[in-house]
Amino acid sequence: MKHIWVKLALVIMTVGACAVLFSSLLSVKEMDVHFSMYANEVRNQHNQEISRVALQAYQDHQGWGAEAYHKLEAVSEVLGLHITLLDQQRQVKKEWGKRSIHTSNYSVDKIPLVSKGVMIGQLVIRHDDRSAYMTLESHFQWAHKNTTLWTMAVLLILVMIISIPLARTMVRPVVQVSTAAQRVARGNLSIRVPEPRGKDEVTSLVAAFNNLVQSLEHQEELRKRLTSDIAHELRTPLNTLLAQVEGMIDGIWEATPKNLENTRSEVLRLSRLVRDLDQVIQVESGSLQMRSEEVELREVVKEVTESMSATFARAQVNFHFKGDHAVWIKGDRQRLAQIVANLLTNACKHTPAGGEVVVTVDKPSTMVRLQVKDSGTGIDQKDLPYVFERFYRGDRSRARERGGAGLGLTIVKGIVEAHKGIISLDSRVGEGTTITILFPPQAHEGEK
Known part of the structure; x- marks a missing residue:
């Protein structure tokens, strides 16, 4: 037989596990979203910085030349990006940085270069997913997911550890009521269940059970008293009547009007008792006319x-x-x-x-x-x-x-x-x- 505390512990574990799993998945998802937003923001800042350097170099040196190329090459090396400069006809003028042999592991941003309202060229920037920056980003995401998984595992273990004693504590009054009810069924009406602290349904259950047992105990006492009282109420007038009748038969007690009146009083007493009992039965059964x-x-x-x-x-x-x-x-x-x-x-x-x-x-x-x-x-x-x-x-x-x-x-x-x-x-x-x-x-x- 599966105990109720086991079922409750399983429910607590299930709810706790679902809560931990949901919060962990939500945390990972939110981290991915916000980190991607952060990465895109950094990428846009890099693109803006590269385009600013290119325009500044073009304006400082009155066109594309060795000095401008040198500055763009330095930026490419520092950021680890492959940069391609296109002219106004979108022909390649110069390239800096290494091309990735894995053509699927990069993304491209195209940035037009406009100086004094004139299109002077275009920058094609390849962001290699295997670059140091992207590797750092991936490592951070992996570390966060790994930490989340470990945290989730620890929380699940804590939920399992806490749920068992918590379930036992919560159902202890119910178990006590169940045990006490079995003893009451075997006739022990003196048992009572200690009432737990608080004002919840379990406390009400224990109080109701104790009141019920107290009522049953009182009813049992009444039943015993009822049997004793009926026996006594019947025995006294019957014994009196028997003694009087036997006395009359034996000639010891004369059938005088006074003695017969005493006998009549005992008969009336019996009659009233039977009548009252009949009325009680009618009242309690709802059949009273x-x-x-x-x-x-x-x-x-x-x-x-x-x-x-x-x-x-x-x-x-x-x-x-x-x-x-x-x-x-x-x-x-x-x-x-x-x-x-x-x-x-x-x-x-x-x-x-x-x-x-x-x-x-x-x-x-x-x-x-x-x-x-x-x-x-x-x-x-x-x-x-x-x-x-x-x-x-x-x-x-x-x-x-x-x-x-x-x-x-x-x-x-x-x-x-x-x-x-x-x-x-x-x-x-x-x-x-x-x-x-x-x-x-x-x-x-x-x-x-």
């Missing part, structure tokens, strides 16, 4: 609070309702009443005597708000992410004493989301809990 109608939320809340006034009175908890204006939403009236009842029941259970529960229904912005605030025991910050999980109970032993299986908020959250609402919770230990639900508003006929 919902009616869709215009509902005046304030009216629903008032009905529920009035029915629970005796409950708050027995618990010695002060209750206040705030809602001066009608607010309309679209939803299931019965399910909305269930939401309010669950929230108020929880608030009453967790608020000590003398405490306070405030319910607010209003429309502070574009959304309709239902808020339940209590001055109860509050919830620990570490437990806040899990309050809507199944069978969550902050104090499990006390929660059983107060009744309920920890499914109420799970059901509430599911019903709220089925109404396209948003539920949030804020709590401080010893200060109380505030649950806020936002519903999309519904325009009522009387308001249109």
Whole structure:
């Protein structure tokens, strides 16, 4: 199996090699072009200098003569060029320098000589490609190309040397995630991958993986707790019922109205548990039956609070309702009443005597708000992410004493989301809990 760092190293090498090759070829090409321009400029300067010397000699000596020929011969020897002087009829008057026996290894420049507006002759200059100057030019170009090739080779080696550790470093978090994922698949949910520095996609990947594993670990804990809690919730009333029935059969426990009422309470407890579990399953599977109608939320809340006034009175908890204006939403009236009842029941259970529960229904912005605030025991910050999980109970032993299986908020959250609402919770230990639900508003006929 080819490792990902090998593939990445090959990609880096390929890109680096292409970049080095391209830059080297471009450098050689540019050098050839600019050096050719330089060579042509030097050649033109030589031609101009030779023509200047020829004209000056012609003018100084009143024509072509030995002195003029001597100067042109000296120039030919110094520059290593073959110079031919033609007269006005383009006949050869004099030649200087050696002809190359390789007729293809030279180039020719023809320069007309004009003195005082009169054509006095023409210079034919042969530039031998094998001359010292041209040899120097070729040597310089060869040296540059050779240096470029060596530089390219060194750079390619450096790219190969750097690409391997660079690729390993870049993919190390990915490899760690892959290794950790294999261990997670084998059931090890405690593993975490160290997050690399920086804020790139790899860092996001590692963070997402760690969050996923943490969520899986929490879900596994919930699954184990769910199994344990269901077993306990079923075991307690079943054992009680079994003991009571066996007591009646054995004649130890009389079937008095009070004893039968206790038996009935345990049966109702089982019934509520099964009902709540069924609702949780419906909520999570999206199969919860919902009616869709215009509902005046304030009216629903008032009905529920009035029915629970005796409950708050027995618990010695002060209750206040705030809602001066009608607010309309679209939803299931019965399910909305269930939401309010669950929230108020929880608030009453967790608020000590003398405490306070405030319910607010209003429309502070574009959304309709239902808020339940209590001055109860509050919830620990570490437990806040899990309050809507199944069978969550902050104090499990006390929660059983107060009744309920920890499914109420799970059901509430599911019903709220089925109404396209948003539920949030804020709590401080010893200060109380505030649950806020936002519903999309519904325009009522009387308001249109």
